[in-house]
Structures are given as structure tokens and as C-alpha cells.
Amino acid sequence: MATRTEEDYIKAIFKITEKNQGSANTNAIAKHLSTSAASVTDMLKRLSEKEYFHYEKYKGVYLTSKGIDMAIKLIRKHRLWEVFLVNKLNFSWDEVHDIAEQLEHIQSEALIEKLDHYLGHPKYDPHGDPIPNAEGKFTLRSQDSLFNLCIGEKGSVVGVREHDNAFLKYLNKLEINLGTRIEVKEHIEFDHSMQVIIDDQNEAILSNKVSKNIFVKKSQLL
Amino acid sequence: MATRTEEDYIKAIFKITEKNQGSANTNAIAKHLSTSAASVTDMLKRLSEKEYFHYEKYKGVYLTSKGIDMAIKLIRKHRLWEVFLVNKLNFSWDEVHDIAEQLEHIQSEALIEKLDHYLGHPKYDPHGDPIPNAEGKFTLRSQDSLFNLCIGEKGSVVGVREHDNAFLKYLNKLEINLGTRIEVKEHIEFDHSMQVIIDDQNEAILSNKVSKNIFVKKSQLL
DNA sequence: ATATATTTTTAAGCTAATCTAAATATTTTC
DNA sequence: GAAAATATTTAGATTAGCTTAAAAATATAT
Numbered sequence: 001m002a003t004r005t006e007e008d009y010i011k012a013i014f015k016i017t018e019k020n021q022g023s024a025n026t027n028a029i030a031k032h033l034s035t036s037a038a039s040v041t042d043m044l045k046r047l048s049e050k051e052y053f054h055y056e057k058y059k060g061v062y063l064t065s066k067g068i069d070m071a072i073k074l075i076r077k078h079r080l081w082e083v084f085l086v087n088k089l090n091f092s093w094d095e096v097h098d099i100a101e102q103l104e105h106i107q108s109e110a111l112i113e114k115l116d117h118y119l120g121h122p123k124y125d126p127h128g129d130p131i132p133n134a135e136g137k138f139t140l141r142s143q144d145s146l147f148n149l150c151i152g153e154k155g156s157v158v159g160v161r162e163h164d165n166a167f168l169k170y171l172n173k174l175e176i177n178l179g180t181r182i183e184v185k186e187h188i189e190f191d192h193s194m195q196v197i198i199d200d201q202n203e204a205i206l207s208n209k210v211s212k213n214i215f216v217k218k219s220q221l222l
Numbered sequence: 223m224a225t226r227t228e229e230d231y232i233k234a235i236f237k238i239t240e241k242n243q244g245s246a247n248t249n250a251i252a253k254h255l256s257t258s259a260a261s262v263t264d265m266l267k268r269l270s271e272k273e274y275f276h277y278e279k280y281k282g283v284y285l286t287s288k289g290i291d292m293a294i295k296l297i298r299k300h301r302l303w304e305v306f307l308v309n310k311l312n313f314s315w316d317e318v319h320d321i322a323e324q325l326e327h328i329q330s331e332a333l334i335e336k337l338d339h340y341l342g343h344p345k346y347d348p349h350g351d352p353i354p355n356a357e358g359k360f361t362l363r364s365q366d367s368l369f370n371l372c373i374g375e376k377g378s379v380v381g382v383r384e385h386d387n388a389f390l391k392y393l394n395k396l397e398i399n400l401g402t403r404i405e406v407k408e409h410i411e412f413d414h415s416m417q418v419i420i421d422d423q424n425e426a427i428l429s430n431k432v433s434k435n436i437f438v439k440k441s442q443l444l
Numbered sequence: 445a446t447a448t449a450t451t452t453t454t455a456a457g458c459t460a461a462t463c464t465a466a467a468t469a470t471t472t473t474c
Numbered sequence: 475g476a477a478a479a480t481a482t483t484t485a486g487a488t489t490a491g492c493t494t495a496a497a498a499a500t501a502t503a504t
Contacts, residue, residue: 005491026452039492041453046490058452058499089336102328108321114311227461248482261462263483268460280469280482 004105007074008033009043010052013063014071023060072136078104079125080115086126087119093126093177094168127168128159128178128215144218146182147194147211154183155216162213171214174204182216226327229296230255231265232274235285236293245282294358300326301347302337308348309341315348315399316390349390350381350400350437366440368404369416369433376405377438384435393436396426404438 002010012032016024026044030037048055052067063071081103085091091099113134116122123139125131130138143158157180160168171177176198185203186195192208206214224232234254238246248266252259270277274289285293303325307318335356338344345361347353352360365380379402382390393399398420407425408417414430428436 003490027450035491036493037452038454038494043491045453085333089333089340091332091336095332099328099330099333102330103325106321106324108324110313110317111307111311111321114313118311225460249480257461258463259482260464260484265461267483 001107002070005043006047006050006052007070007105009047010063010067010070011074013053013061014068014075017062023062025060029061069136072132074104076132076134076136077106077112079129079131080112080119080122082125082127083119083122083131084115087122092168092172094165094172096126097163097165124159124178126178127163128157142217143215145212146184146196146206146214146216147192147208149184149216149218151184151187154181154219156181156219157214158217159215160213161215167210167213170210174198174206175202176214181219182214223329224292227265228269228272228274229292229327231269232285232289232292233296235275235283236290236297239284245284247282251283291358294354296326298354298356298358299328299334301351301353302334302341302344304347304349305341305344305353306337309344314390314394316387316394318348319385319387346381346400348400349385350379364439365437367434368406368418368428368436368438369414369430371406371438371440373406373409376403376441378403378441379436380439381437382435383437389432389435392432396420396428397424398436403441404436 009029012029013024016028016032020028026037026040029044030040033040044053044055044061047053048061051064052070053061053063055061078100081100082096085096085099086093116134121133122131124141130140132138141158144155145161146155146157149155157176157178159178160171176182181199183197183200184194185197188194188205193205194208194211195203195205196211197203231251234251235246238250238254242250248259248262251266252262255262266275266277266283269275270283273286274292275283275285277283300322303322304318307313307321308315313321338356343355344353352362354360363380366377367383368377368379371377379398379400381400382393398404403421405419405422406416407419410416410427416428416430416433417425418428419425
């Protein structure tokens, strides 16, 4: 059975390789886990013997299918717990990450399957990220960055790219959440911000940084 | 912040002193935590510096109010999670201990208060053990060992003394659970077993070991 | 292509938690 | 109250995970 630290390493490597298309290097892992590069090298040497990933000195690391399996299981657990925290316990989406980070390490197959059932087999977590099913398959969905919508187009929010607390709190303040409908009223060329109408009511100006980090599903145009 | 191991030690000491009326000795702690006496001595020396308990060589250990506070918080968390597992996720009472043993170490005040609220501020866990409230107060209740009931007396099950899995599974088989009504029909002098009627339907013979481990609230006699 | 900068690894060492074996206290028994 | 049994502590090691500082490898820039 893997230790908590081992699980953290595997998940970090998965997340990094997902973005970087390929291998995860020492520094990136160290940064992700807030530890030193030396610790990472040390751990990679020991962990690679357990065959979760391939490691070659100076070349970084990539997961084996055993490692990918573990990472996906952890992501499944993390996201299911987030759904529980938001939907059942009424936490807001900016409060759940740290708690789910702990809960994902609870060891019990039965627990996670019963939790999944209790929550109604959700396909997406409170940030709109897909939850892999028990076989490790993700349900993908077409989505666009709000930034790319044209004037007059409408969409409903299906997710966010950044999970940063400050960003999520800002969205709370704007009353933007999953399911919120947003219509693009104007593109401001000067700074690539946009004027939008939120849920057919409030107007707001969103910076390009914000609009790029919101994913929407475009509404069928009439 | 205390480590998981520290928390386990504090809880073990609390449980042992609760039974033994006084102090917990090295061997008892070692047995409770499935570790060696040498490890315990070692840990007691280091932990006593953090003032969770008083330690005197060869004299055993007793908790300070700081230690008692921590133990009660852990018990609160453990028992609330057990309620969640049984009432919401449909685990049976013999399946929840090991999972709750992990969940009790999750660090988040907000989580446990929201969980408590979600569960409706339960006063007892699935084994009938009292759940301390946020201030650490237990709700006590009058109860008798089923063993002590006289012929003709009736009671409803409010708890169990042993939490042993084999015992709980046996009760499942007999269809005895919290709330089950039991009437004493006969005392068998030979081996101190008793003949009972369960929920006004099935008859059964319970050994003295079983009846001693079941707590009931006596019904008002007509 | 060489100098500079960056990244990675090695080396040496720390802490928490554990172990076994041996030594020392305490308790029990006759 | 001395001998035997039991409980506890000490001593010496081990493992996981981490640290800093220095060395080595790789990448970048002129």
C-alpha cells in the first residue's frame, strides 16, 4: 500500500505530464509539492523501484500504466469528495480543495463506491472538472473559453481553468458559478477585456485573464 | 499541529485511563497501538514535552486537560463519521470502524461542524456510544446490561459494550440492532444464558457473554 | 564553441517513528 | 524478604522523508 507521500508524488507527476505533454522534470515536481529538488531526486530514485514510473537521470520521469491508474483513482476520490463537500455540506467551491486533498488519501474501495452512489454518480466536480468513473474513464465535453465567444453569443459556465482561491472568490462576488449564463455584449480592444451580461441581469467587465479562465458551453443560437 | 501518530497515542491513553480509572501504563498502550513497549517509552518521553500528559518513569501516564481536549475532539470526529457512514452511505455497524479511524484524522474544524449539522447533531453513534458536542460534553443516559433484566422485563437496545466485528456480525444475524426490542423470557441457570424474544417475533438463546455486551433501556412497565 | 546560467544529482545529516536485544525496576510469589 | 516473573527503560539501528551545500550535467547565449 502506497504512503501518502508516494500518492502525492504520483499525482503531481500525473498533473505535470498532463500539461507538459511528456515527462515531468525534477524542478517542476519540487515546485508542485513545495519541497526541494534534492528531495525529489531522492524520492524518484526510491519510488522508481516500485514501478509507478520510469526514471532516467537528468531526463525526468513518466508514469507507467500502474502509476496512471493510481493517479486517476486519486483524482476520482478528490473530485467525488469535493462534490460531497459542496453539494451536501454546503461548502463553497473556493473552500474545498485543502479538505479534499486530505480526504483523497482515505483507503477504502467500498467507501468511494458508496460515496459515488450516494452522490448520484456525478460526472463533474464543483469546478467543472470531469470525474473518472470506477474504470478510470473521463466523460469529456465540448467547451470554449469565454474569451473566444463573439459579441452576441451566449454560453453557460461549465468549468474554470484556474482553481486559485482568489479567482474563485472573485467569481462568487460576481455571482458566477457553474450553470451561470453569460452573454458577451462588447469586446474592448484596448486590453482584451469584455463586457458581459450575467444571468440576463447584471452587467460586468471581465478582464481577459478572467474570461480566459472561464469555460462555457455555447448556447444553441436561435 | 499534532501528527497522526501523536493523535493515536493521545486517544489510546484516553481510552485506557477511562477504563482503568487512573493512569495508562506502557504495556497497555503498546498493546492498544500494536507496537512495542520500547517504542511507547520512547514516544512518551518525547510527547510529554508537549504537555498532553504527565509522565513519570515506571509510573505510567495521565492526560492533562490539553490532552483530554484533544482526545475528546478525536472521539467526536470518529463517531460523527461513523454516523455518516451508516446513516448516509448505508454501511453496517461492523464495517465502519477502520474507515472512521482514518477519517478522524482529517484536519478541519469547519468540516466537522458542517458534518455535525448535516447529520442533525446526533447524540449517539451507530454503536450507541455518546458523541461529545462541540464543547466536549457527552450526553449520558441510563442504561442496563441486558444480562441484568429479570424475566418478563423488556428493553430496547441502546448500545453495545464490545465493538468486536465478530460480535456485531452475530447481532446482525440475530436481527438485533439499535432500537430493537428485547423481552426476557427465561434465565437458564446452568450457563447464565437467557431465552429472549426479539422485536415481539423471533425467539433466541443468548449466551451470558452476549447479553452482558448489550445495553438496553428498560421499557416502562405497565 | 566557449562561457554562463540553470537544472539535477550527490553527500552528509536531521527528525519522527519504529524495531530488537539487553539492562534495570517493580511486582508477585513463596 | 529473597527469588522469580513481569514491566519498563536504555542502547543501538533502521526507514521514510526531508534539509542545505557542493558538485556535476545540461541548456542557453553570445
